[in-house]
Amino acid sequence: MSELAALATQIRRDILRMVHGVNSGHPGGSLGCADFFTALYFQVMKHHPAFQMDAKQEDVFILSNGHISPVFYATLSRAGYFPTEELGTFRKLNSRLQGHPATHEHLPGVRIASGSLGQGLSVAAGAALTKKMNGDPHLVFSLHGDGELDEGQIWEAVLFAAHHKIDNLISTIDWNGQQIDGPTDKVMNLGDLRAKFEAFGWTVLEMNGNVINEVVSVMEKAKSLTGNGKPIVILMRTAMGKGVDFMEGTHEWHGIAPNDEQLARALAQLPETVGDY
Numbered sequence: 488m489s490e491l492a493a494l495a496t497q498i499r500r501d502i503l504r505m506v507h508g509v510n511s512g513h514p515g516g517s518l519g520c521a522d523f524f525t526a527l528y529f530q531v532m533k534h535h536p537a538f539q540m541d542a543k544q545e546d547v548f549i550l551s552n553g554h555i556s557p558v559f560y561a562t563l564s565r566a567g568y569f570p571t572e573e574l575g576t577f578r579k580l581n582s583r584l585q586g587h588p589a590t591h592e593h594l595p596g597v598r599i600a601s602g603s604l605g606q607g608l609s610v611a612a613g614a615a616l617t618k619k620m621n622g623d624p625h626l627v628f629s630l631h632g633d634g635e636l637d638e639g640q641i642w643e644a645v646l647f648a649a650h651h652k653i654d655n656l657i658s659t660i661d662w663n664g665q666q667i668d669g670p671t672d673k674v675m676n677l678g679d680l681r682a683k684f685e686a687f688g689w690t691v692l693e694m695n696g697n698v699i700n701e702v703v704s705v706m707e708k709a710k711s712l713t714g715n716g717k718p719i720v721i722l723m724r725t726a727m728g729k730g731v732d733f734m735e736g737t738h739e740w741h742g743i744a745p746n747d748e749q750l751a752r753a754l755a756q757l758p759e760t761v762g763d764y
Contacts, residue, residue, distance in 0.1 A: 491525050493760040494529060494565060496757050498521045498525060499729075499757050500757050500759060501564075501574055501764065502558055503518075503753050505574055506557055506745070507750045508575060509577060511578050511586065511744055513554045514728065515665070515734060515740035515742075516554070519725035520725060522699045523630070523659065523702055523725075526699055528548075528563075533625060536566060536596075540598060542614070543621075547611075547628065548629070549610050549629040549630075550607065551610075551631045551632075551635060552635050552661065553588050553601030553607075554586075559588060560594075561574060563597075565761075568594075604634075608641050608644035608645065608648075612648045612651075615718075616653050619653065624655075625655070626655050626656070626657060626710065629657075631659070633662045633663060633664065634666025634667070637666075648718040654715055655713050656718040657709045657721065658718065658720045660722050661696065661725055662680070662723055662725070663724070663725045667738065668738070670738065688718075690720070691722065692721045693705075693723075694724070695724050695725075696725040730756065730757055733752070733753075
């Protein structure tokens with residue numbers, strides 16, 4: 488696990504340097520999800536950096552809350568999908584690394600454009616159902632923000648997946664309690680998410696998304712529960728801005744890049760581990 492933790496630290500450094508480089512992007516949620524992405528791509532998911540859009544005979548990941556693209560891009564590059572040097576082009580003119588993931592740039596690892604919230608669970612359910620119909624035993628994973636659950640399309644997809652017994656789908660909710668306009672309990676209280684998903688017919692697990700060995704353990708448990716007639720959701724508690732003390736636990740860093748002094752302070756808390764790009 489120490490290797491995974493070290494890689495997650497490096498990915499956090501990548502995130503901060505990317506958004507600082509263009510004074511634009513979403514560091515808060517990206518930092519909070521670094522452990523999840525590291526565990527998923529380097530331990531849990533069966534995937535191939537020799538990217539094929541149809542994803543036959545491999546697991547699929549769908550990022551629904553596409554604004555946390557910095558952590559997605561950093562993870563993909565560290566996993567060998569494209570050179571890490573390309574991270575320096577984030578959000579720049581003619582870059583493949585757009586602010587929200589886009590398919591028209593043909594960036595390896597990106598299967599859907601996810602700028603508009605609420606759509607990813609529908610795509611993930613469709614992809615998982617396709618695998619079942621094709622006799623492909625591999626899994627579909629998806630990630631969603633808690634604020635994204637305000638979108639009605641999410642709950643339509645939740646109904647659809649349960650009705651069709653899409654039991655090769657593992658969806659994770661980044662339950663950090665923050666969204667762009669403030670705490671989720673003030674913007675739109677989510678209530679008892681476990682009870683809601685269970686009432687809709689899903690198997691529900693919970694985990695601390697900032698303890699990487701727990702992330703691996705719970706996600707492996709989720710994999711063991713597939714094939715039982717129910718889709719699976721993991722309610723993942725994280726701290727927005729995790730790893731940087733002045734960014735943690737506040738919506739203020741949802742979509743603001745650090746200045747030079749703030750970047751230096753942040754990087755001092757995250758020692759370089761496998762080499763900056």
